[in-house]
Amino acid sequence: MTTPELKAVIFDMDGVLIDSxxxxxxxxxxxxxxxxxxxxxxxxxxxxxxxxxxxxxxxxxxxxxxxxxxxxxxxxxxxxxxxxxxxxGTPMQGVITALKTCQEHGLKIGLATSSSSDIINAVLNKLAIGSYFQAIKSAEYLTYGKPHPEVYLNCAAALNIDPIHCLAIEDSFNGLVAARAANMQTIAIPEPKLAGLAKWVIAHHQLASLAQLPDFLAAQH
CATH class of the missing domain: 1.10.150.240 (Putative phosphatase; domain 2)
Structure with a gap:
């Protein structure tokens, strides 16, 4: 079965972009x-x-x-x-390079997080990365947060990309469940001490850090 063409990358925030x-x-x-x-x-x-x-x-x-x-x-x-x-606040390893690589591949970039707008603003300002995102969606006021897929579906809709053409990057099991339920392709980047757990098998791919994303995206093209 061929993997659908990637048109967007949607990042979780806590534990993916910032070490929070x-x-x-x-x-x-x-x-x-x-x-x-x-x-x-x-x-x-x-x-x-x-x-x-x-x-x-x-x-x-x-x-x-x-x-x-x-x-x-x-x-x-x-x-x-x-x-x-x-x-x-410090960025996770490889954040800026990962965002730039997405741009270079012509991929739209979204953010789908359970965190409130106050925390989103604090993170984007601290890391100075707000300009990379074409859509930023929070589950703050939704009926359900992750593991419900709504925040991911909302982000895909805001990017105007079908979820099947989106790649979600998550560090948590709840987030992966949400992205899978949204019918997205998924990458898990769990914290190192949890990386060996069997539960990450629900992700399509597992990376050690965002520093590996450029090679991953290069292999997709």
Missing amino acids: EPVWQIAEHKVMSELGLNISIEDTVETTGLRIDHVVAFWYARFPWPNYDNAQTAQAIVEQVIKHILVE
């Missing part, structure tokens, strides 16, 4: 601990790729706490993350 997954985990752990939850940093890996309100709901379902206010708790986590990004 550890920051999310630290912020999530800090806020949940302050609410009295006895969870570890390792436990927060379970929520990677989920939208922030779903993260808060996830933990409340397991360890209910009094005076539950999803929006307030979510905002506390987001503020911690933004603060860190603006001070210490």
